[in-house]
Amino acid sequence: MRKHFYVLLCALFIGYGAQASPGDTTWVQAHYDKWLDYYNNFDTTVTFPNGSVTYRKIYMIFTLGKYQCPGNPQYCGDWDYTITNYLMTPSGDTLELARLISPYANAGAPHTPWSWTQRYIYDVTDYYPVLKNSATMRILYSGYSGGFTANVKFAFIEGTPDRDVKGITRLWNGSFGYGNAIPIDTNFQSVNETAPTGTQSTDLKLTITGHGSDNNQCCEFLSRYYEVMLNNNQVAHTDIWRNDCGLNDLYPQSGTWLYERANWCPGALVRPNYHNLPGIVAGNNFDVEINFQPYTGNGGGSYTTEAQLFYHGSMNKTVDASLDDIIAPTNYEGSFRANPVCGSPTIHVKNTGATAITSIHFQYGAENEPVTDYTWNGNLNSLQDTIITLPHLPYLDTISDNNLHKFTTKIMEVNGNADDDATNNTMSSYFMPAPLWPSQFLVQMKTNSETDQQGNCETTWQIFDQSNNVVAQRITSSINTIYTDTVFLPRGCYKMVVKDGSCDGLHWWVWDQVGGVTAGYIQIKKLPFGTISLNGNVNSGTYHDDFGCGFNQYFTTQGFGVGVENLSATPASVAAYPNPAQSAVTVSISGIANISGTVSLVDALGRTVLTQNCNSTTAILNVANLANGMYTVIYSDRANAEAKLQTRLLIAK
Incomplete structure (x- = not known):
């Protein structure tokens, strides 16, 4: 399940985020x-809608927060525990709706103070047949210390779903040892099922996470596989397996958050696997089973599983596209690494x-600004999704305040005409520049x-x-060395x-304790002094x-x-990169309507060592034969010899 299901319907309660299009919503x-506070089931009675209305989407919003544990225990909100959400109906159905793993969230870490909260948003639309009337919601907290709070609410958005669900069947569930004398497959033996009336497609949803450790670090830190067998x-x-824990949107954490793991990461929701x-x-009768990779260990690891069959009817719409998320720009913490952004929305x-x-x-x-039109061309089959980077939006480059702004995108046509459902065509987000x-x-x-494989x-x-041109970089460096690079950039948006x-x-911090790796840092320095904050990075302290x-x-x-005098009504500038340079330098000129002049290099003694004509926004200078040192790059305009642009360039070979 994707992490990007953030709808501004949530903003009715939380004040910012992304907003879905109109449609009455029941909360x-x-x-x-x-x-x-400890390993336990936490149950509450819930009254869902009575089923007389259809819903386009149903979201479950799980907000994880913190509280200060009474008595000052050793651990409070410090560990990566499994948190599972179950629906329990009066008829006896019990289904896992969602799973997440709590973060290493010590209050001393920079992004998880006692006031910290994070929203985990799940699309639970397919559970509509059982999300009706009175039921019990259960949170199973598999933790041996407290410190976390849970807030769970549902948003029922009226409309037509993509497909009707004709039936849901729970197959296998539980935590089972792996690598023992008794194979784990004995818990996933073949099940015989018959697809109910109206079924046009059948999908197996399997939520699985590996935990514990044996002599091979299985199952948490050892990648294994399973196979789905049909007849x-x-x-x-x-x-x-998940190999992207080091790209977690919640970072840094006060534990081993960056290690790859068995289909989970600390502080992230668990992504189920869907198999058609x-x-x-x-009417089809069929057998389905799961076979795990053969493995023998000393029995210390296990897999926690929940398998469900979903029987879907035919598509309810013929031609329809849905806006499911604004990844950028947005203030949603689940898209932290992609924001704040300038340039192009995603x-x-x-x-x-x-x-x-x-x-x-x-x-x-943006709100109260001119809209931009764009037509995406490609091929997107039924039920497929894609991430689209929209063309450059200049407004994102011009704002630099500390205020919230509103961005809106709308689907106008699909395949050249209006699509079948207008209620999923508009979405808005609130964002900081x-x-x-x-x-x-x-x-x-x-x-x-x-070091890398080349020793750098x-x-x-x-x-x-x-x-997407590289304007400055340091991609080859020696270890345990301080590099200070001067960067000159014209007006614009950069990444x-x-x-x-x-x-x-x-x-x-782990290397500080066990040794073996020295500590480095990266900082942006203002001139003549001062430091610029980097997104999510911390300049000092343990983290x-x-x-x-x-x-x-x-x-x-x-x-x-x-x-610069009278070159353009727009502020003019010149930049040179890479800086420092070794062989070739690109000189970039902006803010001049008609460029016609020369670019020169002047050394520290005031001698002009290189001059060439310049009739476009960029010029490439060959500096391979010039001595190391500081130079001045000067653009001189032919129409006005007194008007000049200049910047500094360091040559260091």
Whole structure:
């Protein structure tokens, strides 16, 4: 299940986020800030709608928070515990709706103070047949210390669902040892089922996470696989693994958050696996089972599982696209790494009709600003989804305040015409602008002792302009070395990308305790003094530069000019990159309507060592034969010899 289901229907309660299109919404509160104080079931009675109305979407919003444990125990909100949400109906149905793993959330960590909360949003629309009338919601908290709170509510959005659900069957569930003398497969033996009337497709949903550790670190830290068998034929082969924990949106954490694990990450919702059972329609009798990878250990590990069959009817719409999420710009903490953003918005779209989609016409823009039109072309089959990066939105580059702004995108046409359902065509988000940086700054990086395969430092940084050109970078560095690079940038939107090969940042508190890896850092320095904050990164203390696999930092600059007169009504500027340079330098000129002049390099003694004509916004200078040192780059306009732009360039080979 994708993490991006954030709808502004939630904003009725929380004030910001993304907003789905019109449609009456019924809110149902289950648990309200319940203290999860120890391993236990926490039950509450819920009254859902009576089933007389159809719903386009049903979301479950689980808000995890913290409380200060009475008595000052050793641990309080510190550990990665499994939190499972069950629906229990009066007729005896018990179904797992959702699962998440709590983060390492010590109150001393920078992003998890006592006031911290995080929302985990699940699409539970397919459970509509049982989300009716009176029921019990259960939270199973598998924790041996307290400190967390749980708030659970449901949003029922009226409308037509993508498909009707004809039936739900719970197959296998429970936690089972793996690698023991008794194979785990004995708990997942073949089940015979018959698809109910109206079934057009059948899907197996399997939620599985590995826990515990044996002599091979199975199951939490050892990748294994399972196979889905339909009528003795394999229809799926899936690794029980997540390799993206080092890209967690909640970072840094006060534990081993960045390690890859058996289909879960601390502080993240658990993604179920969905497997279509091909050819299973109404009246078909079939056998389904799960076979695990053969394995022998010493019995210390287990898999926690929940398997359910969903029988779906035919598609309710012929041609329809749904806006499911605004990934950027948004203030939703579940998209923290992608925000704040300048330049181009990013959205998540799904084909919710029976017909393949080849084009979608969008309109998008900020509140009270002109809208932009864009037509996406591609191929999106029924029920497929995709992430679309919309073309550059200039407004995102021009705002630099500390206020909330509203962004809206709308589907206007699908395949050249209005689609079947207008209620899923509009979505809005609230967001903070990308920060404004000076046009000249320093990137200072102290490398640690971890190397890549070539023996260089495994941590790199690059800055990209709006056209995805690299304008500054340090991708080859020695270990345990401080590098200070001067960056000059014209007015525009930029993205700084920091990557770490081992996904443990430039510093991790674990290495401070066990040794073996030195500590590094990366900082942005203002001139003449001062430090600029980086997205999610911490500059000091226990958790400094603990950013896992890396991070992105979007920012804007206003540009600058020196001695410029009457060149343009727009502020003019010149920049040179890479800086420092070794062989070739790109000189970029902005803010001048008609460029016609020369670009020169002047050394520290005032001697002009290179001059060439410049009739476009960029010029490439060959500096391979020039001596190391500081130079001045000067653009001189032919129409006005007194008008000049200049910047500084360091040549260091």
